[in-house]
Amino acid sequence: MARAAQKILRVGGKRSKLVTSISSGIIGTVGADLGDCFEPPRHRDAEIFIWASTDNFESSFGKCLFISASPRLGGKKPMKFEKGIAKKYRQSIEDAFDVILDKGNDSHRDIAKLILDSKMHIRVKPVAEVNASGVTGLVDNGDTNDRIEDERLSIEEAFDEIYIAIAEETIDTGGQRGCEGTFVHEGRHAFDFAQTIASFSDADVNPLSLFDPTLYELEWEAHRTAGEYMLCIARDEYIEEGIELLILGREAERGCFLNEEGIRSRLRDNYSLILDTNPGPRASELLGLRQR
Numbered sequence: 001m002a003r004a005a006q007k008i009l010r011v012g013g014k015r016s017k018l019v020t021s022i023s024s025g026i027i028g029t030v031g032a033d034l035g036d037c038f039e040p041p042r043h044r045d046a047e048i049f050i051w052a053s054t055d056n057f058e059s060s061f062g063k064c065l066f067i068s069a070s071p072r073l074g075g076k077k078p079m080k081f082e083k084g085i086a087k088k089y090r091q092s093i094e095d096a097f098d099v100i101l102d103k104g105n106d107s108h109r110d111i112a113k114l115i116l117d118s119k120m121h122i123r124v125k126p127v128a129e130v131n132a133s134g135v136t137g138l139v140d141n142g143d144t145n146d147r148i149e150d151e152r153l154s155i156e157e158a159f160d161e162i163y164i165a166i167a168e169e170t171i172d173t174g175g176q177r178g179c180e181g182t183f184v185h186e187g188r189h190a191f192d193f194a195q196t197i198a199s200f201s202d203a204d205v206n207p208l209s210l211f212d213p214t215l216y217e218l219e220w221e222a223h224r225t226a227g228e229y230m231l232c233i234a235r236d237e238y239i240e241e242g243i244e245l246l247i248l249g250r251e252a253e254r255g256c257f258l259n260e261e262g263i264r265s266r267l268r269d270n271y272s273l274i275l276d277t278n279p280g281p282r283a284s285e286l287l288g289l290r291q292r
């Protein structure tokens, strides 16, 4: 910031000063109060520079004079794809993240950003290996347990330990919608696993704040977030799929809504999970984590 503020640019005959640069995205308006320029980042492929008139730069009520954007140095921050993934799959996945960042709600966007800013691994494998449309796990649980033992991991750092695998068939037959849906659902699992890893690495000083959800809780959150995403997109094919999966409901008066009753029955019938009597294993058991 201090270094950036040295930059001076002439815009329309006025001297302007670079106020700040943010690493990803802005929806701002020239002429707006400077404070209004700082909106939640939306796009990940540009670095945004905000310039203000030097006359009123010192005042927090300065006007935003000019907004410029340039591609990030070296272009997009690369996602951490495993080797050997066909270009068409990499492209679908990058497109899916762009749509999630653009159309998702705050929580979808926050998780997508955590994934993009981390070294979380992305795998694409035949469905015969993934055994589902997608799956989330640890790259190497021995390594993760060592880190939990030795370090305090933030949620951001914990994402580096995780992979999401998507089945080739999910993209081949489910298209862009299948790809987005899988990363929204599995992305929520990745976020919950990252919270679990972070809390386990902090367990010796913070034993009461241990986060270790059951499989029921993990699936409940992932299904809810997938349903909310379908409602955000609000296109027929997304809504119809949501209704078919019982994640969404539709009634004449209410329109489309998140179908909590439907999700509960789906978890019971398809996953054999029941909140009180059969909540399934905890995240730490699924991941093979040890408390420090």
Ligand SMILES: [Zn+2]
Residues within 6 Å of the ligand: 185, 189, 218, 219, 222
């Ligand atoms: Zn799931």
